Amino acid sequence: xxxxxxxxxxxxRELEMLDSLLALGGLVLxxxxxxxxxxxxxxxxxxxxxxxxxxxxxxxxxxxxEEFREGxxxxxxxxLVYHDFFRDPLNWSKTEEAFPGGPLGALRAMCKRTDPVxxxxxxxxxxxLLLRLPCTTLCQVLHAVSHQDSCPGDSSSVGKVSVLGLLxxxxxxxxxxxxxxxxxxxxxxxxxxxxxxxxxxxCRRPRQRPTDQTQWFSILPDFSLDLQEGPSVxxxxxxxPHIPPVDPTTHLTFNLHLSKKEREARDSLILPFQFSSEKxxxxxxxxxxxxxxxxxxxxxxxxxxxxxDPDDDLDI
Amino acid sequence: MAAVATxxxxxxxxxxxxxxxxxxxxxxxxxxxPRASVTNDSGxxxxxxxxxxxxxxxxxxxxxxxxxxxxxxxxxxxxxxxxLLIEEDKYNIYxxxxxxxxxxxxxxxxxxLLVASAKEDPANILQELPAPLLDDKCKKEFDEDVYNHKTPxxxxxxxxxxRYQLLPKMEQIGPVSSSRFGHYYDASKRMPxxxxxxxxxHGFFLPEKISSTLKVEPCSLTPGYTKLLQFIQxxxxxxxxxxxxxxxxxxxxxxxxxxxxxxxxxxxxxxxAENGGNSHSLTKFLYVLRGLLRTSLSxxxxxxxxxxxxxxxxxxxxTTLSDVVVGLESFIGSERETNPLYKDYHGLxxxxxxxxxxxxxxxxxxxxxxxxxxxxxLFTIERLHLPPDLSDTVSRSSKMDLAESAKRxxxxxxxxxxxxxxxxx
Numbered sequence: 001x002x003x004x005x006x007x008x009x010x011x012x013r014e015l016e017m018l019d020s021l022l023a024l025g026g027l028v029l030x031x032x033x034x035x036x037x038x039x040x041x042x043x044x045x046x047x048x049x050x051x052x053x054x055x056x057x058x059x060x061x062x063x064x065x066e067e068f069r070e071g072x073x074x075x076x077x078x079x080l081v082y083h084d085f086f087r088d089p090l091n092w093s094k095t096e097e098a099f100p101g102g103p104l105g106a107l108r109a110m111c112k113r114t115d116p117v118x119x120x121x122x123x124x125x126x127x128x129l130l131l132r133l134p135c136t137t138l139c140q141v142l143h144a145v146s147h148q149d150s151c152p153g154d155s156s157s158v159g160k161v162s163v164l165g166l167l168x169x170x171x172x173x174x175x176x177x178x179x180x181x182x183x184x185x186x187x188x189x190x191x192x193x194x195x196x197x198x199x200x201x202x203c204r205r206p207r208q209r210p211t212d213q214t215q216w217f218s219i220l221p222d223f224s225l226d227l228q229e230g231p232s233v234x235x236x237x238x239x240x241p242h243i244p245p246v247d248p249t250t251h252l253t254f255n256l257h258l259s260k261k262e263r264e265a266r267d268s269l270i271l272p273f274q275f276s277s278e279k280x281x282x283x284x285x286x287x288x289x290x291x292x293x294x295x296x297x298x299x300x301x302x303x304x305x306x307x308x309d310p311d312d313d314l315d316i
Numbered sequence: 317m318a319a320v321a322t323x324x325x326x327x328x329x330x331x332x333x334x335x336x337x338x339x340x341x342x343x344x345x346x347x348x349x350p351r352a353s354v355t356n357d358s359g360x361x362x363x364x365x366x367x368x369x370x371x372x373x374x375x376x377x378x379x380x381x382x383x384x385x386x387x388x389x390x391x392x393x394x395x396x397x398x399x400l401l402i403e404e405d406k407y408n409i410y411x412x413x414x415x416x417x418x419x420x421x422x423x424x425x426x427x428x429l430l431v432a433s434a435k436e437d438p439a440n441i442l443q444e445l446p447a448p449l450l451d452d453k454c455k456k457e458f459d460e461d462v463y464n465h466k467t468p469x470x471x472x473x474x475x476x477x478x479r480y481q482l483l484p485k486m487e488q489i490g491p492v493s494s495s496r497f498g499h500y501y502d503a504s505k506r507m508p509x510x511x512x513x514x515x516x517x518h519g520f521f522l523p524e525k526i527s528s529t530l531k532v533e534p535c536s537l538t539p540g541y542t543k544l545l546q547f548i549q550x551x552x553x554x555x556x557x558x559x560x561x562x563x564x565x566x567x568x569x570x571x572x573x574x575x576x577x578x579x580x581x582x583x584x585x586x587x588x589a590e591n592g593g594n595s596h597s598l599t600k601f602l603y604v605l606r607g608l609l610r611t612s613l614s615x616x617x618x619x620x621x622x623x624x625x626x627x628x629x630x631x632x633x634x635t636t637l638s639d640v641v642v643g644l645e646s647f648i649g650s651e652r653e654t655n656p657l658y659k660d661y662h663g664l665x666x667x668x669x670x671x672x673x674x675x676x677x678x679x680x681x682x683x684x685x686x687x688x689x690x691x692x693x694l695f696t697i698e699r700l701h702l703p704p705d706l707s708d709t710v711s712r713s714s715k716m717d718l719a720e721s722a723k724r725x726x727x728x729x730x731x732x733x734x735x736x737x738x739x740x741x
Contacts, residue, residue, distance in 0.1 A: 209648055
């Protein structure tokens with residue numbers, strides 16, 4: 001059994017979380033803080049995608065290469081393509097670098113690839129890049145890299161690209177973080193309580209409602225993931241007891257329901273402004289019963305028979 | 317601005333718009349159709365442009381925004397030469413829909429389109445436009461949608477004794493078959509390919525037009541904006557929307573759509589920093605754009621992620637520089653999603669500004685609390701109704717919550733829930 005098959009046959013629950021993070025592609029933002037660090041989750045994702053046979057590029061800026069490779073076994077280490085920008089970030093030693101433009105040049109070079117193998121690019125860390133590069137340039141390059149495969153015409157030629165970016169939330173203001181999270185397809189915010197780490201995962205599929213879930217996990221020393229149930233949630237103090245819905249029609253003094261006979265009578269009623277042909281004919285025909293109703297009136301002494309002559313002195 | 321004079325005087329060109337506007341407001345009698353007998357000038361005769369109509373208030377030429385409900389709230393439609401700014405909702409789900417309705421309306425009416433985006437290729441945007449609903453299928457689709465999730469007993473139509481049955485319904489805007497001004501679209505289907513190919517459109521995709529190593533001088537427009545303005549100006553000039561090249565074909569409207577303006581993908585850093593170097597870039601862009609639009613037969617829709625803009629003063633300036641400003645606020649992810657007050661709707665829509673064009677007052681509607689709902693096929697805008705307060709065993713605290721949340725609503729929604737105290741009868 002090859003290692004990749006072995007990885008896929010791992011625990012089902014473990015596969016769900018990492019797979020769901022990697023399956024969507026695009027930019028995956030891992031937001032961590034001082035209390036809940038995210039580099040181990042980043043390394044778990046890197047290990048997962050390496051075992052799945054994807055091409056993995058690492059842009060190491062914040063920690064040294066030895067420290068990053070620590071904990072991976074040799075076959076994974078052989079699959080990682082590591083670009084080291086930690087040892088010599090400003091390129092003072094003027095050695096022959098594969099990417100002369102610094103990390104930005106490396107990212108731009110990755111925009112132009114054409115092979116169909118899916119690629120995972122891990123940025124360690126995105127905070128380091130955000131502090132040294134203008135935010136707009138970084139956003140534009142990240143968007144270009146992560147959206148290479150979104151053209152419907154030639155989707156078969158370029159494989160899916162996932163960009164994993166580790167972002168330290170506390171280093172940046174709300175502006176850059178907001179801008180990056182609006183670009184990200186998946187956003188994982190690390191937190192936790194009482195020693196238990198949790199990941200709040202927000203997936204933004206294009207043109208669909210974003211879905212979010214919270215997953216409690218812990219990372220084992222070999223960077224595989226162990227999903228756990230969260231700590232017991234204490235009952236909320238303000239939860240309402242179940243109130244049965246009140247039916248407003250129960251205690252009325254009038255009748256809201258119609259019996260069958262009443263309903264039939266109502267349906268057969270002809271409304272005054274609804275013209276049916278019979279009603280039209282009835283109105284147009286001269287009424288035969290006009291002679292049946294009479295009004296008898298005895299004129300009173302004070303009645304004014306001729307209303308146009310108030311003094312009654314015209315002699316007609 | 318192109319004002320249509322329908323009372324007999326012929327507007328020779330847009331330059332004499334002011335003179336004809338004063339002549340046309342003398343009487344409210346409106347003549348239908350062009351006058352065939354007046355030939356006293358050799359300039360282009362006034363022919364009505366497809367998909368436009370004069371406003372009943374001041375004769376301003378209006379185009380439809382693609383949503384007849386929104387047209388009604390804006391006083392008949394969007395005036396030619398103005399900008400419609402949509403403030404995007406937080407997760408950008410509903411504002412692209414309004415954007416696409418605007419473009420789809422342009423295709424159905426045969427207008428020329430100009431689509432500019434830094435995020436998506438304009439060709440992909442055009443592939444996703446909603447399909448128009450034709451007249452005979454319209455009523456059937458509406459009834460299907462309205463009665464979709466109601467219980468079977470309420471399917472019986474009410475027999476109304478008085479003549480109100482013949483009047484159009486005020487709340488839910490149904491298809492009005494007499495007007496061909498606004499069209500209805502089916503959001504679940506795509507526009508047929510033949511219609512898109514038959515239309516005349518221009519696309520502006522920023523990553524293709526700009527090289528990434530351009531140096532930006534301070535206090536000038538970002539290069540992305542400069543290129544976009546030049547592109548728009550070229551199209552307007554070459555295709556004669558500003559009357560400079562006499563159009564041999566019939567006059568047409570240019571519909572411009574700009575997506576996600578102000579986001580970092582356009583090279584603008586107002587979303588990233590509070591006092592960036594280019595904080596005036598966006599406002600300058602809108603100023604120049606408005607000048608281009610006012611002198612041509614065009615209408616523009618812009619979607620902007622204002623919730624990301626860090627400096628609130630810029631939002632106020634942007635609102636002033638646009639003509640119509642509509643804000644979308646969706647309930648996803650906020651605590652309002654579970655609020656029973658809002659359970660039938662997907663979000664609130666705020667009409668923040670309506671322009672006063674050649675007028676002292678603007679045509680604002682008296683309904684200020686509007687909510688929108690994206691049904692399976694339609695995007696509807698309705699007046700926000702408070703649900704009836706039926707249960708008499710509800711505790712005091714939840715009544716207070718409802719009152720608190722209803723406090724933000726305007727007086728049109730009923731004064732009952734507006735106060736903190738409840739009078740129990």
